[in-house]
Amino acid sequence: MAKNDLLGGALWDAYSKKVSERMDNPTHLGVLTEKDAESKNAKLIVADYGAESCGDAVRLYWLVDKDDVIIDAKFKSFGCGTAIASSDMMCELCKGKKVQDAVKITNIDVEHALRDDENTPAVPGQKMHCSVMAYDVIKKAAGMYLGKDAADFEEEIIVCECARVSLATIKEVIKLNDLKTVEEITQYTKAGAFCKSCIKPGGHEKREYYLVDILRDVRAEMEEEKMKNVADASASGNLVFREMTLVQKVKAVEKTIDDTVRPMLIMDGGNMEIIDIKDTSDGHIDVYIRYMGACNGCAAASTGTLFAIESVLQERLDRNIRVLPI
Incomplete structure (x- = not known):
């Protein structure tokens, strides 16, 4: 039965051709032995990593020469097809690199290398974790070779x-x-x-x-x-006026009015009170006032007096203040 029948067309289409090919025919699947290491005057590194979340596991084999270069890499994977494809690409990315550079390979590097085109993910989102095994087993192998703990590479x-x-x-x-x-x-x-x-x-x-x-x-x-x-x-x-609580804003406005405008209003037999202060969605701070005494109904209340009140509040408290008489 074809894979397209087993998985369903839509799901299978979520995998790149490179992933599909490496699932069926991995290039680097196999085992490296001490005999292989001796024949190439290299050191054999064998690292295992298992993912508790899904039960998959991978074994990575490296042959590392005297210059710390990985001259050969193979793997054995126990898990899903995505894990096999990711492990196969991981080995390919490792070969020819120094151990110190191979440890910098991430699961994102593996996934990108498996893409058919730059903008299309190689695997469905729920299978991305499979390429994480490749990243972690590289750290394990590098730690074994360099005499460090794998966690040392994760800062x-x-x-x-x-x-x-x-x-x-x-x-x-x-x-x-x-x-x-x-x-x-x-x-x-x-x-x-x-x-x-x-x-x-x-x-x-x-x-x-x-x-x-x-x-x-x-x-x-x-x-x-x-x-x-x-x-x-x-x-x-x-x-800062804008950061004050409502009570603090009212007190600040009252004090500013007391120090500047109110004495003149009282001299003319008028006064004013603060009704409310609201922040608006367009960035203004609206101060609602009510005129009292002679100021109530005065022609200047909506012109000169209003301008004087608004100007002093903008100058001393916040330039976005608007004064609205009600």
């Missing part, structure tokens, strides 16, 4: 294995761009764009960090930092 906490996006990167992007949704995080970083396991609990595999939690925590940190800055500015007398 950051990786949240999205598919796109290899770190925790630090996600946090920084959220803060720099004031991101508010997981969809925005994916748009900016590609995290969560493939198997989606890192978005929230309950996905393809269990993760230590999820985008929903990171976003919540970073937004909370941002809000806490904002409130701290407001408090510090308030204590020093340098609080």
